[in-house]
Amino acid sequence: MPEDISERRKNSKAVDSNGPIEVTCAIIEKNGQVLAAQRGPAMAMPFKWEFPGGKINPGETPENCIIREIKEELGVEIQIKTMLPPSSHSYPDLYIRLHPFVCRITHGRIKPAEHHAVQWTAHDRLLALEWAEADVAVVKSYLNYRIGKQGI
């Protein structure tokens, strides 16, 4: 991976306190589609679409974080296929860095515990969704990755 987050966390408290909140997200693939998740009405950015995931806990690797978050949020186990480059975004009150993992489900049936809705979405429909701002760059990065891999 391009950057060792836990190493950076250990080495620099100052960078940490001013740096982005590190968030993992899962781009879960199945049959040429991707799972998008819709935020609920009571959440920040209500009804925006995002990739399931969440904040990296202290001492946790990004890989362990995404596996834990997907179990908590969707009730399934995943296998990581690859990771895409991290993508930073500043909201007015929040600075985050998203760490996207391309994954597949290995066990279980999806049962969303936190999201308003989830939707399998074809690649050519992805950009039509109303994504949380930070995710637009992630979607584009994913589509470029797919084009580079095999064409879509």
Ligand SMILES: Nc1nc2c([nH]c(=O)n2[C@@H]2O[C@H](COP(=O)(O)OP(=O)(O)OP(=O)(O)O)[C@@H](O)[C@H]2O)c(=O)[nH]1
């Ligand atoms: N999980 C996730 N969070 C995203 C995405 N895009 C994006 O801007 N975010 C933001 O990143 C932050 C992640 O927080 P979260 O609420 O999902 O993480 P969490 O479950 O660990 O949080 P919590 O324990 O505080 O509830 C939120 O402010 C969320 O709005 C995305 O694609 N996936």
